[in-house]
Amino acid sequence: MTLLARVRGTTPPYILAALLAVIATVAMAVQPDEMLDDPAQEARAREISAGLRCLVCQNESIDESHASLARDLRILVRERITEGDTNEEVVAFIVDRYGEFVLLKPTTGGWNWMLWASGPLLFVMALAVAGVYLRRRSRAPATTEEGLTADEQARLDELLKE
Structure with a gap:
């Protein structure tokens, strides 16, 4: 009996669905063919990618997005890093090309x-x-509440009797 079958048999379906949703959101969109061989450069690329907005999704970083434009941006970041650019130069290059909207945290300048x-x-x-x-x-000034005049009260009483 597989682990999934055991979990499925003892766990309510909504908990299993929530667990799978959490696991799916944790998975990054970076594909193995995009990764750099040097772990230090890959860490730099991940750090930069986490601060850049996916222009398609607009609420995700390019590191989390599965959009093709986000993939292109991840590859561009890695190309700039392998060419020897610093983190600031890579971000400046991306901002010059796509505008400041690409930054998840805009500058205050x-x-x-x-x-x-x-x-x-x-x-x-x-x-x-x-x-x-x-x-x-x-x-x-406080508004004064004057009662009804005698004529108004008489008319009201007459209407209420009918």
Whole structure:
């Protein structure tokens, strides 16, 4: 009896499906034919690939993506490493070719500082608007609730009797 048959017989199917999903997501997309012979260079390539976005998937690094463009980018990274480029030069080459969107963690330099600052700035502005609103609301005169006039009350009583 195989291990899978034993697990399948004693484990509920949803747990087995969850286990297989976890195992599938852990597996990297890097194919054996892409790997470099030198372990140090391969480690550098993995480090660089983990920081580059797959332009097809957009939420995965090229190291995790199975898209053909991600494969091409992984091969390009390894080619640049074997040519002697440093990690920074490889990333700069990829960014020059595909734009800064390819970085999973964008830089804070240049115009990107506006994007990084906009979240906290908008939060502070929202707090200020809420403070002004609450202050004006607390200073507003209380509304007086006048009851119905005698004529209105008589008309209401007449309508309710019908």
